[in-house]
Amino acid sequence: MPKASIILLVFGFAVIGLSMALFVELAEDVIEKETFAIDEIIHNVMVNIGNSLFYTVMGYVTEAGSVLFISVASVLLFIYLLLFGNKSKWVAIFFAVNMIGISGLTKVLKLYFERERPELLEQFDGTGFSFPSGHATGSIAFYGFVIYLIIINRLKKGLKILFITLFSLIILAVALSRVVLSVHYFTDIVAGLALGLSWLIICIVAMKLMR
Template identity: 50%
Template sequence: MLFKGTHFSNPTRVSIILIVAGFLLIGGGFFFVASLGEDVLEQEKFAADRIVSDFVSTINPPWMAETMGYITEAGSVWFLTLLSVIVVAYLLFVSGKSKWVPLFFAVNMLGISGLTKGLKLLFERQRPEVIQAYDGVGYSFPSGHSTGAIAFYGFMIYLTAVSHMKKGTRWLIGIVLGLFGLSVAVSRIFVGVHYFTDVAAGIALGTAWLIVSIAALEIMLFRKRKRARKTEESATS
């Protein structure tokens, strides 16, 4: 089996700290998106967008723009949908894991897609530039590639972290996946279809929803293990 029966056992100081930190990240992420969204609704101009746009224009030669164009595809709907189907199939038919794992992975991906689309329709922010080749159509805030990439690659980091792989390997894969997910988000600025604040909001929203999904999964797995222990104790008593 690739995955081990991890996760949180009885509450400890470390797990309590992680829980508190998780709630802070969730609340902070949604609050950040809401704060930016309020200004977007009022059609405010962000100094950060101008500063980042000017900076990118100075370090974005044709070869880098082309490279970012390839990277940005790793956050496209078709690509993440294909990968998600493969992951669900693996979790259901190969890994031997609890049904809750593929279920909450699906909740993670479908939920972030619905949230992103709903917020886009709510804020109706126009893009800095419409480029159909890079999925640069529709509304701009928050960045869908950013939310999707953070949710998907972040869940892959979680699956790696709870696997039987060696600690060094888990760290290496986790760092690579994290950097790649962030690169997908940043690529949206380089290809010119999103503002910096679109991407920042996308990263915040994707991270918050990812934590919600993983936390809900861990709670269900904890309850399942607890029931299994009670059943085992009853059988042996």
């Protein structure tokens, strides 16, 4: 195995370990019904911007991580990878595993932890349980895989940096929007990003080992 691949695998496992450790730490406190000071502080700040332009903009941004948008985008990307991708079909298969898996994991964990949301707002998909954030897990799984595709593509370095930055900002913006709209606690978002990142890397590492 090439040295670069070994380094990538070691780095991947390290990120998985750190992300899962963070998720488990938060999950344990949620199970014990612990409250987080940072959740209360951020929530109180966000309540005061309920009628601002920033709040309105975040209402549109959050749709980039909605179940409908991510589902439709995932189907389209899967079809493209399957029919027109110049890489192995394993890329399409593991992309599907990535998205279906994170969706299932998120639903099961929400039902397990049963954490109530700070506010219930159906217009922003703010229904059901809160922990972990489905928008956060879905966004980092989907856009993160897109970033991986960009990295392995033969685009010029400048374009790669541009697109990677863009999709990274989308992930962060969607995550931020859930807190701004007060449909999630900050720790829901952190846990969602940690879980989504772990699952994404697991799928990518598994795909590389399979290929």
